[in-house]
Amino acid sequence: MSAATLKTYVLVYAALIVLLAATVGIAYIDLGTPNVAIALAIATIKSLLVMIWFMHLKEAEHIDWVFASAGFFFLLVLLGLTFVDFASRP
Amino acid sequence: MTTITTAEGDAARDLPAVVVDPDENYLNTSYTVKSWLLTHDHKRVAILYLLGITLFFFLGGAAAVLMRLELLTPQADLTSHETYNKLFTLHGVIMVFFFIIPAVPGVLGNFLLPIMLGARDVAFPRLNLLGWYLFMIGGCFAIAAMVAGGVDTGWTFYTPYSTTYSNTHVIATALGAFISGFASVLTGLNFLVTTHRMRAPGMKWFRMPLFVWSMYGTAIIMVLGTPVISITILLLAAERVLGLGIFDPARGGDPVLFQHLFWFYSHPAVYIMILPAMGIISELLAAFSRKRIFGYGFVAFSSLSIAFLGFLVWGHHMFVSSQSVYAGLIFSLLSFFVAIPSAIKVFNWTATLYKGSISYDAPMLYALGFIGLFLIGGLTGVFLSTLGIDVHVHDTYFVVAHFHYIAVGGTVMAFLGGLHYWWPKITGRLYPEVWARVAALTVYLGFNLTFFPQFILGYMGMPRRYHVYPPEFQVLHVLSTAGASILGAGYLIPMVYFIWSLWYGKKAGPNPWNAKGLEWQTKSPPITRNFEETPIVTEEAYAYAD
């Protein structure tokens, strides 16, 4: 629950920029299907960095965590069950 | 249940005392129109909502009356095809978006939630008022569309009919629903934050009244579901105006995707309608059998699980839509799971009556009636989750009857019961008990006569949204219309005596029902800040000892 210091912010920012470079770079290497997975994984990590440190979830109460993840969870429900239909069509 | 003691902040008394008129309450602090239109008081916002939804209820009801009259005979006598289609669209849009969804949360939720928690107001009073304005503006869009010539897509707005083929005022109506969606979001947001942050000292989660639990579940659905319908409506409007191809199969779009997005909200919206009603019923049963609700924890958690599971079952509206067979199987299976928490509630309510001390006041008559009607509505929902049966009765009057048993037999009955129960608190006046019991029985009889024949019609194969129909269905339609006229009368009676009671009703004390709950421990009507002193809660809900 310790409050973030200036150093943390700088480190998080640096990490975000490195990840940006990584995602652009990897996009130009042909890896087949993993390209999509890697791009989405990097986006997930970047979002988590922003949410945990910049948006102070690290110092937040449990309920803020629950609410912060609820939106993404139900979005996955929407995406998942819709794809059950579209992906299993003949 | 609670004892009101002075909170440990006596320092406040040293401040220059505001001279308080002992008769002052939230209604008589000011009489100006401005004081109402710019109010931050959740109780006044509730009254504003009450006026709004009453207006829309009678508007939607008028459309229903015209439809029922038209359906007396198999052929078209009263209206043209166009007019009939516009009538059922109007009825659906108004009743769903502007009556049932805001009714209980907007009126009883707004009035009671902060008081039941021991708070002075909701967390964001200005947003609360803004919500009412958005609701009314949205309603004005819908009414304007009607006045300008109406809309004929059905409240479901299915593409490509709504985007390409209908020549009516689709956009104005859709924008009406879009704007009022924000009102829903603001209500839900306020309820969630208020419940988390504004509980009085000692008001632990498992001391909260079940009405608050059900409002909490409702708020979750409002916050999670509404944005999806908002953006979907926006895409629909963009497609219609700009000629984009998002849902248009001729341009690579998929109309079935529209149905997925539409029902992702619109199925949980059914739980926005019924969860608050369940909360009211829990309050009424406890108060009029003078008992703690049997299995309080199970009833509380069933509200949350209904809110959660409600998001997983939307595809059961699409069993014959050409969605894949596997999707159909999964949605059917999940739909059965949502039946379980509803069943748990019904069993616990019934068990609550056991060894109670039951009185037959009008609110209790509504509550007992609710159990029967909700039972039928819920069980026929199980029929519709069952794949083989749904293929036959989908889009027939069976579905129409089912959702009216839930939304009207369930929610409207509960809303009326709740309105009677809390009327003395809201207005400070008692309603005439005899008339109220007569009205409750009239509504009950009229409702069943209107909608039970529609189950049979549906199984016989009568499709919904039919202006003319084969003659063999006529007898049941005539029965249904007869019931509707009784039902209509049943709704008008309370309207009359509620207004009458504002001037001539007996004055109510703080607690006319001798009930438990923080709302009965403050004056009737309450003061603007709800409580003279912040209450401190020391007992669980429904701590009846007699």
Place this chain on the structure above:
Amino acid sequence: MHTQTDGSALATNVAPQFDDAEQQARSAVLGMWVFLITEVLLIGTLFATFAVYRYRYAHEFEEASLELDVVLGTINTFVLLTSSFTVALGVYAAKHGKQKAIVANLVITLALGVVFLCVKGIEYYAKFHHHLVPGPEYHFPGTASPVGHQTELFFTFYFLMTGIHALHVIVGMAVLAWVLKLALARRFSPEYHTPVEVGGLYWHFVDIVWIWLFPILYLINRH
């Protein structure tokens, strides 16, 4: 803590429905998170719709995606990430009562917002120029089917998603401008800085949306 009567309402910046500043601040932050849930689902629904069509028309969407300018997209991502950083610094400054730093960071953030919108405008102009705006003028130069509407669908989503995102950038800038106005009036202190924090949360959310838009629109299948 719950000793509210008329007395503490007189304390600055505490609305009458709250007991104290702490309750008010916690309510505001939670309220913002709840609001962000609705935003996640609002924009998320567009992502889900996009995903369905990308799955169905994978080839055409990949072709169309090549028409987007990765350099400008990368610049804009960099701009928004940096603005998120400066907003975070602004909140940090507010927590520590550094008035000048709050103002400076907010000004930089707003400037970066303007840069983002300008770059976006350049991109839109190029698309317009190349007849890639869905509508009667639409013409796709690549090898994909000229009659199929699938690449047009991609650009429909490109404009819808980036357009709605740009709208959020503008709203976010308006919020931050209001916060800046309060900062200039020296309204914030280590005890009271809720508007900075809440405005910051919104801005970070706008950044996160772009973090997702960038790869799915510009990057996937670049090679």
Place this chain on the structure above:
Amino acid sequence: MWELQLHPESASKIASSVDSLFLFLLVVSAFFTVLIVTLVIVFAIKYRRRPERKSVQIRGDLRLEILWTVIPLILSMVMFGWGAKLYMIQARAPADAEEVYVVGKQWMWKIQHLNGPREINELHVPVGRPVRLIMTSEDVIHDFYVPAFRTKMDVLPDTYTSMWFQATKTGRYHLFCAEYCGTGHSTMIGHVIVMEPHEYEDWLSGGVSGQSLAEAGEKLFTRLACHTCHGGKPTDRGPPLTGLVGSTVRLTGGRTVKANETYIRESILEPKKKVVEGYEPIMPTYKGQLSEEDLIKIIAYLKTKTKPEGKR
């Protein structure tokens, strides 16, 4: 006119199964409704408020909660399984089902039999033989609903959906459009006429057209000169079409697709969307030149082009 009928006619193989399942649900529902309503009434009377009696506070009972969670759960799983079984039967038409094409438009049903006859708002079928409907719409979504057969299916524009039934009783049954489709929705009705097989054969041969759907399709195929590219020779610019329907096709880029009616329709109208592996995307579109009925004719013709015996 004032006859009262409480049960729909049952005239297909699946209808009696649906009715049995419905009856099962009805009995279960009636049991719980009677149980709850009786308990409510008994409690309400027995424990009515009397000055000398107080309510007894009971907090709950875990055993009861488990009981009334588990019993409905078991019952509902039975219902799910039974309903799913019927759904799977309805989803899979028997291979020997006779095919009939249906085109819905605002506000009529156009029906084409393989042997030639065309009808509007009427569908003649033989009793005792499975019939598969292949359906599409010219405009909005419709729904082909025959209550006596207990089955319905949405009819969508720009794609084919299908449903099947096997009539068990001769007679004349209602056909409804069950998906709201605009002004004349309630007039988009008709009849399904179930006939004895020999009467049905007579009816078919009495049709005015004289040429079968496939024959008409073949003429169209020749008139449009499709055979110049799809002649079946290895040197042709387009892939061979013999034995195509029902096979699995490899596309450029390695994907495979099942060559069903929707695929063929799409390949005629948007030929460059799914190109067969080894061929150039050079086929022009036939969008705007072919009506839904023309497309059905060509599909019916292609279905007759099966490979010689023995080869698969």
